[in-house]
Amino acid sequence: MTGFVFSEKPIRIERGEGVHLYDSAGTEYLDFGASYACTPVGHCHPEVVDAATSQLERLMYVQASYPNDARDALYETLADCGPGDADYVWLCNSGTEANEAALKFARSATGRQKIVATTRGFHGRTMGALAATWKDKYKKPFEPLAGGVEFVEYGDPDAMREAVDEETAAVIIEPLQGEGGINPVDTGYLQAVRVATATSGAAMVMDEIQTGLGRTGHMWASDRHDVVPDILTTAKGLGSGLPIGATLCREWIAEESGDHGSTFSGGPVVSAAAGTTLEVLQREGIPAHAAEMGDYLMGKVESRLGDEVRDIRGHGLMIGIEVKRGANRVLRDLAIEHDILALPAGRTVLRLLPPLVIEREHADRVVDALEAIMR
Template sequence: MSGFVFSEKPIEIARGEDVWLYDTNGNEYLDFGASYACTPVGHCHPDVVDAATSQLEDLMYVQASYPHAARTALYEQLADTAPVDVDNVWLCNSGTEANEAALKFARHATGREKIIATKQGFHGRTMGALATTWKGKYKQGFEPLAGGVEFVDYGDIDAMREAVDDETAAVIIEPLQGEGGINPVSTEYLQAVRVATATSGAAMILDEIQTGLGRTGSMWAADGHDVVPDVLTTAKGLGSGLPIGATLCRDWIAENCGNHGSTFSGGPVVSAAAGATLDVLEREELPAHAAEMGTYLREEIDERLGDEIREVRGDGLMIGIEVKRGSNRLLRELAIEHGILALPAGRTVLRLLPPLTIDRDHADAVVDAIEEVIA
């Protein structure tokens, strides 16, 4: 008997520390994928380990209708860090669940059905979140999905304005597309989405599952674009690898969100880990460090690889390198020959999502290796 769904890589990971992973043979890997941005403060940060371990010894689990100090503290931390007025928090176990809740809340609060999503966007794999995910390969064999979803071109202001009307419950959008290929948009575009939704009475759902928690150079990508959504979703790095997600809402959504719940909403252990993660992000000023290191990485890649690649793009430490041939072979060579782990974002994009704790030596090592495998 073996696992299924995931295709296993030929590297069995045994342990991790900060930006490094180690396999069962003792080989060392510089982790520039962070398992899709799940370890923003590095692997096994001692503060996060201590918080989770201490909570584990006292109480592993109690259902969310019973108040618990770790969960209550996390509610307050998330509300304090979120964009202004987006301060009602619902906790869950993943980004997909956070987006699923956001869609449900928006439909119930508005009494409308229509959802606007963007082409190349990715919002999850459960039936509702999957309905707002663009690529057909994720949906194949699972249809029919939730109805009422309309897709528009990402970054096209006119298309968005035309699509959003008085039948629209919500627009769900990533401030920087991840799975779609690390595709950025302008502040003008996101602010136009904000105006269109506010004018029509629809909710703006900002999917910050991958962009949040300092990844793009500010605590939330919304901050960098001066946009305040009605709903903001987060997950991935929130628990430093432990499974947790959150849906943050303005009052008008939270006050009429409908009947929703989850057995494992805000468990004590994951809440403690998430609280410690937020503490480290703030204390070590990792969002600002991500902005500095991201600029350095993109400049080095552009200067040294400019003629060998099509484009380098992204914000902070969410970087996509569009190459001139398939990315999977390059990823294999980076891992096997250079001990560097990265990710794809489509067939021709190398995606870099390292822990926000990397330094220039780590960045230089990665650029050296990419230069060699491309050459």
């Protein structure tokens, strides 16, 4: 074998449908990880498959300088459903690229260099986004990285107000931290960040790579907190698993965004898939369904496992369960003994990011399995 970087799991996945995945032996797994939130409307949603297949048969690729119906439709849909007036859209191929673009656009528009990021934040693995990521384990082998990044304590409005000044180009922040351990913050904190950036002339960059597209019970987590950022980034589930990211900007950012480009920006096939994913999310009221299912699931965990876990936190179907034993051991037992796939968020936090179309029976199955493992 020639692959490297990823440590492969001993499960060979061959197909997916709805909330389930199937391995080469025919075993059906309940997917409560959604490959890091990449399948919000479920695996292989028929409408998304049809849209991508139809586009594939007409035109696989044309560079973004040439207008294309699928891409233009996605621009319009994203602009319509984006927060406030952040309706200028840049398309790319991943979340880290969306964040790279956001940092470049902010520096170009403000003429400044300083970036303020937060402890435990995660924004990607390319050099600029990595520089704004907190954990040394992601960064050390690749230093020196892009400079000019200052870290402040996540959730501390005073620290943020002190750090953001007339030299700050942008604050980049997650409204609910994912990789850092499923760490929520209150509305007052995010609104304080909004005030600090607006007062200083810096851009507020809301990293919604994992929290967006209905994951937290709203189309965008920023909607929950009534905050309109200057730049919002999204990816993960946007293409229902096909590689696409987007950077949404307000006009003052877009007007002075500087020189930027990408060969595969908004390819027709992924644009068709993304546009249909957004259509399904909105038409079927999936963000509201995620809110309902999240409340139900967290309530069940609290009532039945409250004494067995240290904490339960999150919004919608972005849930962290801090366990008293290693998270990887719990994940292994879930997969091997109960045919349920989930994710870690650090060494002690079990991260639940199922497709947003789960029902109560699926939540009950997960709670039953966790109870059996922990007791």
